[in-house]
Amino acid sequence: MENIAWDEKFNIGVDVIDKAHAKLFRIMKKLIDMSEDDETNQTTYKEGIKYLEAYSMTHFSEEETYMRSVRYQGYAQHKKIHDNFRDKTLVSLKKDLELSNYSTTAVHRFVGIMNNWLAEHIMIEDQAIVGRIINRKGYDLSSQIPVISRVMNRAMTEVFQTESKFVSADYKGQNFGKALYCCYFCDTESGIRLQLLLGVEETLFFRAAKQQEAEKEMTEEEKLRVFGQLFQTISKLFRVETEYELDKDNLLTRDGFRANFMKGYPCSLLFTTKVGYFVFCYRSWRVKKQKPSADEKTV
Ligand code: FEO
Numbered sequence: 001m002e003n004i005a006w007d008e009k010f011n012i013g014v015d016v017i018d019k020a021h022a023k024l025f026r027i028m029k030k031l032i033d034m035s036e037d038d039e040t041n042q043t044t045y046k047e048g049i050k051y052l053e054a055y056s057m058t059h060f061s062e063e064e065t066y067m068r069s070v071r072y073q074g075y076a077q078h079k080k081i082h083d084n085f086r087d088k089t090l091v092s093l094k095k096d097l098e099l100s101n102y103s104t105t106a107v108h109r110f111v112g113i114m115n116n117w118l119a120e121h122i123m124i125e126d127q128a129i130v131g132r133i134i135n136r137k138g139y140d141l142s143s144q145i146p147v148i149s150r151v152m153n154r155a156m157t158e159v160f161q162t163e164s165k166f167v168s169a170d171y172k173g174q175n176f177g178k179a180l181y182c183c184y185f186c187d188t189e190s191g192i193r194l195q196l197l198l199g200v201e202e203t204l205f206f207r208a209a210k211q212q213e214a215e216k217e218m219t220e221e222e223k224l225r226v227f228g229q230l231f232q233t234i235s236k237l238f239r240v241e242t243e244y245e246l247d248k249d250n251l252l253t254r255d256g257f258r259a260n261f262m263k264g265y266p267c268s269l270l271f272t273t274k275v276g277y278f279v280f281c282y283r284s285w286r287v288k289k290q291k292p293s294a295d296e297k298t299v
Contacts, residue, residue, distance in 0.1 A: 004029045004115050010122045012130050014066060020059040021122055027052045028111045028118075035104045042102040049097065049110065053090060060086070063126070072129055081125055084169075085117065092167040092272050099274065109176060109277075113167075113270070116174040144267065145169060147237065152271055152280055155233035159226060160204045162273040171270040173261045176277040178202045180218075181257035182227040182250050186235055187242040193287045194238055197265060198230060199257055201276030220248050227251075234280075 006025040011018050031048045034040045060082040067075045093110050100106040149166045156164040176199075184196045205218060208226045224246050235243060252260060261268070265281035 004032060004111065010119070012122070012126050012132070014130065017059075017063055017066060017126065017129075020055075020062060021118070021126075024052070024056060024059065024118060025115075027055060028115055031107060031111050035107060045097075045102040045104075045107050049094070049102070049107070052114070053094075056090075057086065063129075067129055070129075074125075074128060078125055078129070081121070085121075088166060089113075089117065089168045089170075092165055095165075096272060096277075105177070112174050113176065116172045117168065117170050120170060120172050145269070148267075148269060148280065149271070151234055151237040152269075152278075155230050156204075156271075156273055156278075158233055159229045160208050160273065160275065162204070162207070162275050164271045164273045164278070167270040167272050167277075169267075169269055171268040171279055171281070173258055173268075175254075176201065176270070176279070179254070179277075179279075180205055180223055180227075181252035181254065182223075182231075182246070183252060183260060184227070184231045184246060184250060185244045186231075186238065186240045187287060189239050189241045191286055192284045194240075194282055194284045196231065196234065197257070197260060197268075197279075197281040198227065199279040200230075201278060203276040204273065204278065207275055220251060223251060224248070 004025060006022045010021055027048070031045070031052065034044060034048060064075070064079055064082065067078060072078070093113060097106045097110055145166060149164075153164045156162055179199045179201045181197070181199045184198070185193060186196070187193050205223065205226055208229075227250070228246050231243075231246070261281065265283045267283070268279065268281040271278050271280065
């Protein structure tokens with residue numbers, strides 16, 4: 001479990017907001033501490049999560065009131081991020097909790113994802129309210145998410161026979177369970193090279209490999225076969241011209257994945273399925289000049 005702790009750097013200088021952020025971290029920490037107590041059961045977890053959710057909504061509402069009171073220019077975009085967290089991310093995470101009947105693993109995962117989301121959100125979006133722009137990406141993914149979500153749903157259905165649901169566009173490298181990782185390159189018709197990075201929870205792979213015994217180690221060939229199927233389906237989205245063959249060097253350990261991820265992927269999306277989570281990241285750069293179209297050649 002990653003460290004859950006308030007830090008001075010989170011202060012934005014607005015008392016009501018800073019106090020609420022600190023309290024959110026305290027609630028998350030309490031939930032993790034509860035898991036070390038044998039007396040904790042599903043009911044206590046459920047109450048704790050309910051409180052965390054309710055307090056988050058109170059905080060969003062207070063913060064939005066403050067933004068309006070100072071006529072903050074980025075209000076609409078900031079509110080949209082709050083709404084998206086409430087309507088998409090929280091809804092998916094809570095489904096996971098319910099499916100597992102509030103297991104300790106699911107509670108840890110819930111708190112881990114929320115902790116990372118909140119830390120990142122405070123450092124970028126909330127600091128921007130008071131004029132501190134720290135590394136704001138300025139990369140609007142909103143139009144791409146529905147398309148990528150449809151493709152990922154198709155890939156998951158074909159390869160793992162389970163539908164997927166978009167959870168968050170703010171995946172920041174947090175651990176979401178025992179997973180397998182793979183990176184992949186391909187070139188598109190328009191001269192763009194894409195680097196794709198996938199992290200897929202192991203439970204999904206066991207399903208694809210039809211392995212009943214979770215402890216049975218999958219061979220590299222099996223992992224590459226399943227990742228190959230996934231990348232083939234995803235490639236269709238990008239109208240790929242050249243595919244590069246997958247080999248064992250494409251398979252990454254958790255540390256290798258994190259190191260690769262830290263190089264920066266403007267698109268890093270977290271999805272869930274009934275069987276487990278997965279992450280899809282991509283970045284791109286131009287490798288050759290675009291071929292002139294037929295119209296351009298005749299001019
Ligand atoms: Fe403090 Fe925008 O949430």
